[in-house]
Structure formats: structure tokens, C-alpha cells
Amino acid sequence: MPDPKSPDANAPREPASTGSAGTERPGQTADTAKSSGATEPKEGPRPGRLAAFKATLTYAKPHKLTFIGIFFCSLIAIMAELLQPYLVKIAIDDHLFGGSGAMRPLLIIGLFYLGLSVVNFAFTYIQNNLLQYAGQSIVASIRKNLFAHISKLSMSFFDRYPIGSLVTLESSDTETISQFFTQVFLSLVRDGMTLVLIIFFMFQLDATLAWYSMLLLPVIALIAVLFRSMLRKAYQETRAQLSRLIAYLAENLAGMSLIQTYNQQDEQFGRFSDRNGQYLKANLKEIRTNVLFNRSFDTFGNISVALLVWLGGLAFLGDSIEFGVLYAFITYIRQFFQPINQITQQWNTLQSTSVSMERLWNIFSTEPDVKEPAGEGKAEVDWKKTAGKIDYNHVDFSYVEGSKVLRNLDLHIKPGEMIGIVGTTGAGKSSLISLLTRFYDVNAGSVTIDGTDIRRIPQDTLHRMIGLVQQEPYLYSGTILDNVRLFRQEISREEVTAACKAVGAHPLIARLKDGYDTKLSERGSGLSAGERQLLSFARILVFKPRILILDEATANLDSHTEQLVQKALSVVSEGRTSLLIAHRLSTIMHADRIIVMKHGEIVEEGTHGQLLAKKGYYEELYRHSRGMQAIGS
Numbered sequence: 136m137p138d139p140k141s142p143d144a145n146a147p148r149e150p151a152s153t154g155s156a157g158t159e160r161p162g163q164t165a166d167t168a169k170s171s172g173a174t175e176p177k178e179g180p181r182p183g184r185l186a187a188f189k190a191t192l193t194y195a196k197p198h199k200l201t202f203i204g205i206f207f208c209s210l211i212a213i214m215a216e217l218l219q220p221y222l223v224k225i226a227i228d229d230h231l232f233g234g235s236g237a238m239r240p241l242l243i244i245g246l247f248y249l250g251l252s253v254v255n256f257a258f259t260y261i262q263n264n265l266l267q268y269a270g271q272s273i274v275a276s277i278r279k280n281l282f283a284h285i286s287k288l289s290m291s292f293f294d295r296y297p298i299g300s301l302v303t304l305e306s307s308d309t310e311t312i313s314q315f316f317t318q319v320f321l322s323l324v325r326d327g328m329t330l331v332l333i334i335f336f337m338f339q340l341d342a343t344l345a346w347y348s349m350l351l352l353p354v355i356a357l358i359a360v361l362f363r364s365m366l367r368k369a370y371q372e373t374r375a376q377l378s379r380l381i382a383y384l385a386e387n388l389a390g391m392s393l394i395q396t397y398n399q400q401d402e403q404f405g406r407f408s409d410r411n412g413q414y415l416k417a418n419l420k421e422i423r424t425n426v427l428f429n430r431s432f433d434t435f436g437n438i439s440v441a442l443l444v445w446l447g448g449l450a451f452l453g454d455s456i457e458f459g460v461l462y463a464f465i466t467y468i469r470q471f472f473q474p475i476n477q478i479t480q481q482w483n484t485l486q487s488t489s490v491s492m493e494r495l496w497n498i499f500s501t502e503p504d505v506k507e508p509a510g511e512g513k514a515e516v517d518w519k520k521t522a523g524k525i526d527y528n529h530v531d532f533s534y535v536e537g538s539k540v541l542r543n544l545d546l547h548i549k550p551g552e553m554i555g556i557v558g559t560t561g562a563g564k565s566s567l568i569s570l571l572t573r574f575y576d577v578n579a580g581s582v583t584i585d586g587t588d589i590r591r592i593p594q595d596t597l598h599r600m601i602g603l604v605q606q607e608p609y610l611y612s613g614t615i616l617d618n619v620r621l622f623r624q625e626i627s628r629e630e631v632t633a634a635c636k637a638v639g640a641h642p643l644i645a646r647l648k649d650g651y652d653t654k655l656s657e658r659g660s661g662l663s664a665g666e667r668q669l670l671s672f673a674r675i676l677v678f679k680p681r682i683l684i685l686d687e688a689t690a691n692l693d694s695h696t697e698q699l700v701q702k703a704l705s706v707v708s709e710g711r712t713s714l715l716i717a718h719r720l721s722t723i724m725h726a727d728r729i730i731v732m733k734h735g736e737i738v739e740e741g742t743h744g745q746l747l748a749k750k751g752y753y754e755e756l757y758r759h760s761r762g763m764q765a766i767g768s
């Protein structure tokens with residue numbers, strides 16, 4: 136396995152290069168999907184690449200029989216193709232020039248020729264289908280496993296890895312790997328075999344001419360080597376320019392409101408046009424290089440044919456070879472260049488697939504920092520029977536080594552208690568919550584629920600114990616019904632309706648044309664912030680966790696909607712241990728206990744009245760918050 140901490144692990148992906156072999160411009164097939172990042176693969180073997188390559192090949196194992204089938208289909212198709220000139224040679228030498236001149240053998244040869252074409256067509260068709268089936272199935276398995284693997288990784292991983300890189304991995308890196316099977320592998324098998332068989336047939340026909348032809352090989356190799364570096368440079372430049380263009384586009388679209396407010400459209404358009412022009416230039420250069428490469432090969436092929444006509448013609452006139460042999464030889468020499476051209480063109484694809492493979496295996500070899508309990512350490516607990524007692528026992532925590540976010544934090548919460556957590560930005564409030572949900576693990580001390588260390592509780596059980604409502608509740612594209620019950624069909628429509636009624640969301644849903652079956656667009660953008668919050672409260676009632684966490688759930692709401700949400704909160708928090716983080720102190724004023732945090736420590740705690748009476752940090756925050764509200768109103 137490659138080192139997951141490899142510096143390349145987080146590098147922007149490099150889109151795959153070449154596409155279907157034999158076209159003027161290889162590599163256009165998957166380009167559209169490959170938009171982001173474009174660092175080029177470095178030349179030469181890298182230790183991680185070989186391991187990644189081997190790991191990818193393990194996915195091909197279940198398709199061993201299919202690959203054997205592909206090999207035989209290719210062999211039959213190539214044989215059928217290469218036997219055709221041989222048949223023509225027999226027709227010419229045995230029946231036209233030197234033979235009896237009878238029609239029947241010629242007819243039989245003609246029918247054979249036709250038969251070979253049909254065989255070639257049929258087996259190429261089967262081979263292609265088998266190959267696509269195997270290649271796409273392999274990539275589908277990789278994609279599936281990657282998704283499952285990423286879902287199990289800890290939050291610390293997502294802190295390190297930009298989401299964009301992960302999306303690219305799932306989409307275009309896997310697509311690039313599919314090119315390895317559908318293009319590189321095919322080319323190596325098919326073109327490699329074709330080449331060997333052409334050479335075999337040439338030697339069968341005439342050893343002297345065949346040896347002369349072998350003199351072409353070093354020249355071909357020279358052309359391939361010269362062009363390889365030119366092709367690679369042109370290809371790298373195109374990817375780099377494309378990546379620049381896409382990055383610029385993404386940045387612009389994300390900041391469109393700012394651009395419009397500051398009337399920046401013309402400037403931005405100018406910069407975009409500049410990048411667009413450079414991409415166009417690079418693109419055209421890549422196409423020119425490819426055309427030049429292909430045409431050079433073709434021209435060299437034609438020169439070889441001319442030489443052969445001359446040398447072979449002399450030999451024919453000198454009666455040392457038959458005309459049919461010369462004809463077949465010329466046909467083979469023309470076909471000789473095709474497979475070499477195709478194989479050379481796979482170089483870029485091979486390079487980019489190896490980069491994608493390595494990148495993928497860096498992720499696959501990343502273990503979650505938060506470990507699932509196993510064996511004796513695993514506690515058997517029933518989430519439905521959770522009382523809701525929470526203890527933070529002298530907890531230390533840091534995201535980055537050496538920079539403590541929570542210090543020796545000791546907090547004990549009784550079942551059913553409502554705790555308000557306040558403090559300035561960066562005080563460590565959200566971190567406190569993240570430890571309870573085990574998005575991260577403590578560095579020292581422990582967090583327990585009903586006396587059991589949460590590191591011993593299986594994560595799915597822990598997550599059923601806790602319901603989390605965030606500032607921006609996540610809604611999926613789907614119906615309101617599915618968003619409340621999170622696609623669990625065992626939760627009935629009646630349960631969802633009852634939950635929505637309890638939190639006050641029913642009237643707004645009833646107003647919608649399709650009611651609970653209304654489809655929400657991505658992230659619930661058709662609903663207001665308050666409406667989204669109410670739906671996430673309804674989720675809590677449906678899933679019945681024993682512990683409720685609200686992380687700034689009222690931050691984005693106007694005071695009318697906040698009242699609605701407050702009402703819903705009192706319903707939802709009933710009988711649950713609740714932890715409420717809020718900058719707006721009105722949200723937590725009625726909590727049983729308020730803890731005040733500063734620089735990762737609890738500096739004050741008590742009820743709202745007690746804390747005000749203390750005239751300490753809370754009172755200062757309260758005065759500040761009242762001041763802000765007054766400014767707001």
C-alpha cells in the first residue's frame with residue numbers, strides 16, 4: 136500500500152489523456168469530465184505507483200475469465216484480418232499467374248475472404264463488449280468501495296482533504312482508470328499481438344524482405360521517442376490551462392454576488408477571456424502535435440511502401456519472388472505502422488492512469504482516526520435505553536498537535552438537563568460537541584454517556600443516541616417526507632406528519648402544492664432557513680434520540696422565526712438531555728444551566744439569573760448581545 140501521507144495525496148488530479156486509439160487527436164473521449172486540477176505525472180517509477188497498480192489489478196481478478204475471453208477473441212479477430220492478404224496472395228500466385236485459371240478455386244477464395252471479414256467483425260464486436268463490460272464493472276466496484284471507504288473516514292480526514300478533490304477522485308480519477316482497461320490494456324493486447332503476427336506472416340512470405348523491413352524498427356522507435364516528449368509537453372500545457380480556466384470559473388461563480396455588487400463583470404470577463412485564449416492556444420498546439428505525429432508515421436509508412444515497391448519490384452523482375460507475395464507484403468507493411476502508432480499513443484494514458492491509481496490508493500490506505508470499538512473493548516448498549524447522563528472528564532483536545540482547543544475540561548450533565556453553551560468565537564463550543572458525536576477523539580481524559588466511555592460504544596449506536604441540529608440543516612434533494620425520515624421506509628407517513636405538527640411545520644407543508652411529497656431542490660433551497668430548521672426538528676422527533684444538540688440553530692433566523700423555532704425546541708427537548716450552543720443569548724436564557732467558555736475552558740456556570748448576578752464574563756456577553764440586538768432592531 137502506498138503511503139497515505141504522500142505529498143501527492145492531496146494534489147489536484149491530472150485528467151486522463153489519450154482517448155480512442157487511432158484518432159487524430161487521442162484523448163478527447165473523457166476530457167469533458169476531467170476538468171479540475173492538472174499537475175502532470177512525473178516521469179519514472181515511483182514507489183507508491185507500483186503498489187497502487189498492483190492493488191488496482193486485484194479488482195480485475197474476478198474478471199479473469201472475461202480477460203481470457205478478450206485475449207482469444209482478439210487473437211481470432213486479428214488472425215482473420217491478417218489472413219486476408221495471404222488469401223489474396225494465394226489467389227494471385229496459385230490461380231491467376233501460375234494456376235489453372237479455373238473459376239471455382241477463385242470463388243472459394245473469395246467466399247473465404249468474405250468469411251474472414253465476418254469473423255473479424257463478429258469477434259471484434261464480442262471482444263469490445265467483453266472489454267467494456269470488464270472495464271466498466273471494475274471501475275464501478277472501485278467507485279462503490281471508494282464511496283463506502285470515504286463515508287467511514289473521520290472528520291479530521293475531511294479537514295485535510297478538500298471536498299472538490301474527493302469529488303474528482305470519485306468521478307474522473309475512476310474514469311481515468313477505466314481507460315487503462317478499455318484503451319491501454321486493449322492496445323497492449325491487440326496491437327501487440329497484431330505486430331507479432333504481422334512479423335510472423337512477413338517472415339513466412341519472404342525472409343529477406345522481412346529482414347529489410349526490420350531495419351525500419353529503430354527509425355520508428357526514434358520517431359516515437361522524439362514525439363513522446365513533444366506530445367507529453369503539449370498535453371501537460373493543455374491540462375494546466377484547462378485547470379486554470381476551470382478554477383477561475385469556479386471561483387467566479389461562487390463569488391458572483393460580490394462581482395455584481397462591485398460591478399466587476401468587465402474585469403472578470405477580461406481575465407476569463409485571457410485564460411480562455413490561452414487554453415485555446417494550448418489546445419490547438421496539442422492537436423497540431425498529434426496530427427504531426429500521426430502524419431509523420433503515415434508518411435514514413437508510405438516511404439517504406441515505396442522502398443518495398445522498388446526492392447520487391449526488382450526481386451519480382453529477377454524472378455526471386457512471386458507477385459502475390461509482393462502484394463501481401465505491401466499490405467502487411469502498411470498494417471505494420473498502425474499498431475505501433477496506437478501503442479505509442481497509449482503512453483500518456485498510462486501515465487495519467489498511474490497517477491489516478493496512486494491517488495486513489497492513498498485514500499484507500501487511509502485509516503479512520505476515530506476507531507470503531509472491537510472485541511472486549513466494545514460495550515453492548517441499547518440506544519433506546521439511554522438515560523442521557525453525559526460526563527466530560529478532564530478533557531484535553533487539539534486539532535493540530537501542540538495547539539490545545541480544550542484544556543482539562545470537566546463538565547457533568549444530568550439526564551434530561553438543558554445546557555446552554557456560550558462563549559466568544561473560537562472558544563471551543565463546537566469542538567465540545569464534536570467530541571460527543573465522536574467526529575474527533577479526545578487527546579486526554581474521556582467523554583462518557585451513562586458512564587460508558589463513548590470510544591467503547593459502536594458508532595452507529597452512538598449516533599442513534601444523539602440528534603444534531605446545525606446552523607445550516609442539511610436537506611437532500613428528495614421529498615419533504617423523505618427528508619424528515621431520511622429515506623427510511625419503515626417510518627410511516629403518519630409518524631412524519633405527527634412530528635411536523637408537533638414542531639409547527641405542518642401548516643407550511645400543507646400550503647405546498649404536493650404537501651409532504653413536495654420535492655426539495657438541492658440542500659432545500661426552496662425553503663427558508665427557519666423552515667429548514669423546523670424540518671430538522673421534526674427529524675429529531677421521528678428518530679427519537681435521547682440526547683439533543685443544537686449548534687447555532689437559531690443564528691440565521693429573524694426574531695419571528697426564532698420564536699417559532701424556540702417553540703419547536705421546547706417540544707423537541709422535552710425529556711431529552713439537550714446541549715444548546717448559541718451566540719444569541721435569548722436562545723439559551725431558559726436553559727437549566729449555562730456554561731460560559733473562553734479559550735477552551737469553562738470560566739463560569741450557572742443559571743441565567745445567577746450568571747447575571749455574578750457580573751462576570753457572561754454579563755459582559757449579555758450586555759454586548761443586547762446591544763447588538765438593539766442595533767439590529
Ligand SMILES: Nc1ncnc2c1ncn2[C@@H]1O[C@H](COP(=O)(O)OP(=O)(O)OP(=O)(O)O)[C@@H](O)[C@H]1O
Pocket residue numbers: 294534535540558559560561562563564565566567
Ligand atoms: N477542523 C479544524 N481544524 C483545525 N482547527 C480548528 C478546526 N475547527 C476549529 N478549529 C479551531 O479550534 C478552535 C475552537 O473552534 P470551535 O469551532 O470549537 O469554536 P467555537 O467556540 O464553536 O467558535 P464559533 O462560535 O465561531 O463557532 C478555534 O481556534 C478554531 O480555529
